[in-house]
Amino acid sequence: MKSIIFAVCIVMLAGMFVSINAEYGQESEYDTLTSKLLSKALAQKRNAELINSLLNLPQKLQEAGK
Numbered sequence: 001m002k003s004i005i006f007a008v009c010i011v012m013l014a015g016m017f018v019s020i021n022a023e024y025g026q027e028s029e030y031d032t033l034t035s036k037l038l039s040k041a042l043a044q045k046r047n048a049e050l051i052n053s054l055l056n057l058p059q060k061l062q063e064a065g066k
Contacts, residue, residue: 001052007044007045018034
């Protein structure tokens with residue numbers, strides 16, 4: 001759960017940096033770095049959601065079998 005919250009915060013922070021740079025119309029290494037950071041944060045969020053769903057799978061299967 002903490003990793004999902006962390007990933008969401010990273011995504012919001014990266015989005016804020018992208019929007020600030022878009023206002024100034026400058027494309028630089030900073031934009032590339034922000035883009036990579038955003039991509040990694042989204043991948044981490046997807047991985048955390050997948051892990052959580054796999055951890056909850058036995059419980060869901062047990063409930064479905066009742």
